[in-house]
Amino acid sequence: QKMTVKAVKMLCTAPNVYTKVPDGGWGWTIAFAFFFVEALTYGIIKSFGVFFNDLMESFDETNSRISWIISICVFVQTFTAPLSTVLSNRFGHHFVVMAGGVLISTGMVTASFARTVVDMYVTIGVISGLGYCLSFLPTVTILSQYFDKRRSLVTAVASTGECFAVFSFAPAITALKEQIGWRYSLLSVGVLQLSIVICGSLLRPIIIKEQEEVKAQPPEEPTETKYMLENEQTRTSIESIDSGVEITTSPSNVPGNTKAEPKSEEPKEHVQILVENNSTPPEPKTKLLDFSVMRDYSFICYAFFGLFATLGFFAPSLYIIPLSLSLGIGKDHSAYILSAMAIAEVFGRISAGWVLNKKPIRKIYIELICVVLLSVALFAFPFASEFWGLMTCSIFFGFMLGTVAGTHIPLLAEDDVVGIAKMSSAAGVYVFIQSLAGLAGPPLAGVLVDTTQNYSSAFYSCAAGMVLGAVFLSLVRPCKAGLCHRQQQCAEESAAEVVPDLPDDFIEMDIGKAENSGKGCDGT
Numbered sequence: 001q002k003m004t005v006k007a008v009k010m011l012c013t014a015p016n017v018y019t020k021v022p023d024g025g026w027g028w029t030i031a032f033a034f035f036f037v038e039a040l041t042y043g044i045i046k047s048f049g050v051f052f053n054d055l056m057e058s059f060d061e062t063n064s065r066i067s068w069i070i071s072i073c074v075f076v077q078t079f080t081a082p083l084s085t086v087l088s089n090r091f092g093h094h095f096v097v098m099a100g101g102v103l104i105s106t107g108m109v110t111a112s113f114a115r116t117v118v119d120m121y122v123t124i125g126v127i128s129g130l131g132y133c134l135s136f137l138p139t140v141t142i143l144s145q146y147f148d149k150r151r152s153l154v155t156a157v158a159s160t161g162e163c164f165a166v167f168s169f170a171p172a173i174t175a176l177k178e179q180i181g182w183r184y185s186l187l188s189v190g191v192l193q194l195s196i197v198i199c200g201s202l203l204r205p206i207i208i209k210e211q212e213e214v215k216a217q218p219p220e221e222p223t224e225t226k227y228m229l230e231n232e233q234t235r236t237s238i239e240s241i242d243s244g245v246e247i248t249t250s251p252s253n254v255p256g257n258t259k260a261e262p263k264s265e266e267p268k269e270h271v272q273i274l275v276e277n278n279s280t281p282p283e284p285k286t287k288l289l290d291f292s293v294m295r296d297y298s299f300i301c302y303a304f305f306g307l308f309a310t311l312g313f314f315a316p317s318l319y320i321i322p323l324s325l326s327l328g329i330g331k332d333h334s335a336y337i338l339s340a341m342a343i344a345e346v347f348g349r350i351s352a353g354w355v356l357n358k359k360p361i362r363k364i365y366i367e368l369i370c371v372v373l374l375s376v377a378l379f380a381f382p383f384a385s386e387f388w389g390l391m392t393c394s395i396f397f398g399f400m401l402g403t404v405a406g407t408h409i410p411l412l413a414e415d416d417v418v419g420i421a422k423m424s425s426a427a428g429v430y431v432f433i434q435s436l437a438g439l440a441g442p443p444l445a446g447v448l449v450d451t452t453q454n455y456s457s458a459f460y461s462c463a464a465g466m467v468l469g470a471v472f473l474s475l476v477r478p479c480k481a482g483l484c485h486r487q488q489q490c491a492e493e494s495a496a497e498v499v500p501d502l503p504d505d506f507i508e509m510d511i512g513k514a515e516n517s518g519k520g521c522d523g524t
Contacts, residue, residue: 017207026204027146030139031154033199035161037097037139040193041104041132043165045070046317046342050173050335053322054182059117063322064446066117070318072125075439077132078310078431084137085428093138094203100134101196103127108190112183133431135196138203141427144413144420145206151410152363156353159406163349163398166317166342174335293418293426298480302417303433304472306408309371310437311444311465312378313405316397316458317341318442320390323455329387337391341398348402356407363407364416364477370403371470377401378463382456416480437465 048070055066087096107128114120140155147154169189176185293299320341324334352370356363377397384390409427412418418426445458 017209021146021148021208022206023147023150025146026206027143027154029202030143030146030204031158033202034139034143034155034158037135037196037199038159038161039165040196041136041162043162043169044108044189044193045073045132046162046166047169047173047338049318049321049338050170050177051182051186052318053325054177055117055120058182061117062446063449064443067318067442067446069117069120069124071439071442072121073129073132074310074442075435076126076129077136078435079439080130080133081137081431081435082428084133085141085425087134088138088141092203092205093142094200096134096138097200097203098197099200100131100136101194101200103131104135104196105131105190105194107131108193109187110190112187112190135200137427137431139199140409141423142203142205144410144423148420150357151413152356152407153353155410156349156356156406160346160349160402163342163346163402166345167339170338170342171335174331293422293429296418296480298416298476299412299418299426299430301472301475301479302412303430305371305469305476306430306434307437307469308465308472309404309408309469310434311441312374312462312469313401313441316378316381316401316462319445319449319455319458320394323381323458324387324390326455327385327387327390329390333387337387337394340391341394341401344395344398345402345405348399349406350402351399352403352407362416362477363411363414364473367404367407367411368470368473370400370407371466371473374400374404375463375466375470378459378466381459416477441465 052063052066055061055069056063059066084096107123107126110127111120111123114123140159143155143158144151173185173189176188180188317338320338321334324337325331329337352366355361355366374397377393377400380393380396381390384393409430412426412430413420413423441462445461448457448461449455451457
């Protein structure tokens with residue numbers, strides 16, 4: 001079966017129309033853009049640890065107060081996720097991502113002139129944080145819409161952009177600081193982030209339009225319509241007033257000896273002409289933000305998983321350099337540890353995408369195993385006492401972080417959670433719920449470090465959150481299975497009530513349909 005593509009090339013923002021999910025096409029360009037968006041958003045956030053000691057010395061502040069910079073940034077990024085969803089549905093993904101790129105660059109450039117840590121809270125925390133949200137979420141959402149069978153693998157590979165960014169930015173920024181100072185280094189990062197605008201311009205919306213569903217016509221020209229309905233026992237002809245299109249059953253559904261088959265070609269052409277020459281029938285308005293996902297118990301459990309797991313996402317990358325310095329490791333070797341973590345994360349993301357791309361496989365269980373191993377990695381950090389021990393823990397943590405961080409948002413599109421139809425709204429609500437952990441995680445770790453005078457306490461708090469996340473993740477599949485079972489029972493009860501009320505002349509045919517559907521549900 002050949003897939004037809006209708007692309008209007010008058011504007012670069014015109015939607016791509018496909019008859020089915022392309023698993024490629026313009027999606028490869030979207031994946032390319034997502035790679036750089038990841039590098040210039042999360043890659044910069046995770047590399048921000050190289051500025052920690054400079055900011056503490058310049059502003060004469062404690063660990064916890066400096067930690068609030070990234071904490072506020074992550075909080076704003078996740079808290080405004082529903083706003084990102086609403087704006088994307090209203091104005092389009094490309095416009096929102098471009099606006100986000102401008103905000104990120106503005107915040108970073110302004111932060112290079114900050115005189116107090118409060119200025120950093122506003123510039124990097126609020127302005128750049130909002131820009132991060134507007135840039136990242138629409139990009140990963142539209143990328144998921146372009147892929148089906150390859151979704152897990154493509155998303156995982158494209159998300160390695162942040163890993164390559166940490167690998168290259170951490171040593172580069174460290175060397176740049178030695179030459180021009182931390183302020184001009186931060187200014188250079190802000191100018192580089194302006195290239196997100198180019199990535200946003202590459203995003204095109206996608207429309208999946210199946211040909212068989214084109215049946216609604218303008219009501220101005222009523223004429224006689226014939227529906228040829230047929231099953232093994234009954235052949236019924238019904239005449240009614242409809243929209244001016246003669247429709248017959250398709251040849252694949254009509255037995256070879258029926259008289260309806262020769263007529264099947266002409267009506268198909270007539271329907272196609274109507275679609276081309278008349279305006280598209282009005283479609284029901286889609287909600288800008290659908291909070292109905294909050295009634296899905298499986299999504300609630302998955303959201304709590306994201307809430308607690310976020311505690312372990314950012315703090316380790318922020319505190320790995322201060323931890324290594326506290327152990328007597330030099331600045332250059334500390335930067336190498338962060339880079340090694342980033343390289344391992346690349347392999348983790350690709351490995352997770354490759355495994356999740358295999359079928360048949362229950363992806364939610366693979367994710368659970370990765371989360372448990374990530375918890376073990378976090379518990380291992382306090383036991384490292386020298387360079388190679390810390391390097392080993394960082395590589396193990398980076399690999400396991402890659403398996404989770406690169407897949408936890410795309411997994412929302414799986415049927416075990418909410419499905420691709422509700423992916424956009426679910427992603428907004430999911431990231432919104434994560435905002436509380438994004439706000440509390442780094443400062444909580446900073447307070448523990450200031451209280452205990454030991455960086456190990458920060459990693460213990462991250463590990464505790466990850467364990468709680470694993471508990472809620474283990475409940476997602478049981479909740480989804482129970483919900484589907486209840487919905488099936490309700491559907492069977494409603495079907496049983498409807499059948500006796502049908503008109504007499506339709507009883508025989510529809511009872512046959514009910515029997516066939518009953519067989520399909522029972523699997524016999």
